[in-house]
Amino acid sequence: MIGNSIIKLTGVDIFQQKHLVLSNVNLHIDKNDFVWLIGQTGSGKSSLLKILYGDLSIASGSGYACGYDLGKLADRDVPFLRRKLGIVFQDFQLLTDRTIEQNLHFVLNATGWTDKKLVTDRTLDVLEKVGLRSKLKKMPHELSGGEQQRVVIARALLNDPEIILADEPTGNLDPDTSEEIVMLLKQISQQMGTAVVVATHDYHIIRTFPSRIIKCENGKVLEDVQIA
Ligand SMILES: Nc1ncnc2c1ncn2[C@@H]1O[C@H](COP(=O)(O)OP(=O)(O)OP(=O)(O)O)[C@@H](O)[C@H]1O
Numbered sequence: 001m002i003g004n005s006i007i008k009l010t011g012v013d014i015f016q017q018k019h020l021v022l023s024n025v026n027l028h029i030d031k032n033d034f035v036w037l038i039g040q041t042g043s044g045k046s047s048l049l050k051i052l053y054g055d056l057s058i059a060s061g062s063g064y065a066c067g068y069d070l071g072k073l074a075d076r077d078v079p080f081l082r083r084k085l086g087i088v089f090q091d092f093q094l095l096t097d098r099t100i101e102q103n104l105h106f107v108l109n110a111t112g113w114t115d116k117k118l119v120t121d122r123t124l125d126v127l128e129k130v131g132l133r134s135k136l137k138k139m140p141h142e143l144s145g146g147e148q149q150r151v152v153i154a155r156a157l158l159n160d161p162e163i164i165l166a167d168e169p170t171g172n173l174d175p176d177t178s179e180e181i182v183m184l185l186k187q188i189s190q191q192m193g194t195a196v197v198v199a200t201h202d203y204h205i206i207r208t209f210p211s212r213i214i215k216c217e218n219g220k221v222l223e224d225v226q227i228a
Pocket residue numbers: 016017019021039040041042043044045046047048216
């Protein structure tokens with residue numbers, strides 16, 4: 001982290017293959033920030049998030065995420081960067097043949113946790129944070145869509161990330177459940193200091209939870225926009 005800054009992009013051009021999606025991107029995200037990311041389909045929201053989690057590389061300009069220089073990110077650095085980022089997608093991507101507990105253990109084991117007691121404690125701790133401690137032994141299909149998304153958020157919290165990047169996290173949920181998920185993400189940013197970026201098309205939810213808005217439009221990223 002540079003001061004309170006978790007993300008800092010300066011003059012970054014973002015390409016998908018040879019297609020310039022966003023040019024001269026300047027973006028600054030601090031600890032505790034809760035940011036909405038909006039823009040029409042194909043405007044570049046997912047591409048911007050991919051730059052932040054090291055799935056696309058920076059063609060020009062400079063970028064830092066969680067202390068990593070994105071311009072110099074080697075393949076071997078990517079798993080370490082990802083431990084400092086919690087990633088939440090619209091389709092829950094839980095392992096469907098394992099319990100909630102096994103899903104969380106799987107991620108902890110894959111990220112170097114070996115002490116059984118610490119693994120058990122951490123699993124209970126994150127499930128407690130999302131209000132699902134009692135669902136430990138359930139299979140994903142035994143949970144509602146909102147509960148499954150909570151498990152995905154719990155999974156994103158396992159390694160105590162500096163920032164959560166959520167791409168349409170409420171896209172498959174009904175309005176009330178969507179509000180509950182956003183409330184949970186807001187609570188995480190306020191109580192734990194984790195920065196949160198949520199890409200969404202849902203203007204109703206943005207109006208319900210006013211916060212900083214970043215917009216992808218005409219190949220640019222506009223910081224701090226207002227919506228009608
Ligand atoms: N893997 C890829 N290869 C080539 N072009 C791509 C790839 N992924 C995305 N694009 C193109 O990059 C542009 C930006 O896409 P991106 O997915 O970032 O938009 P988005 O704002 O997230 O859209 P949506 O709201 O539909 O998810 C689009 O023109 C898209 O067609």
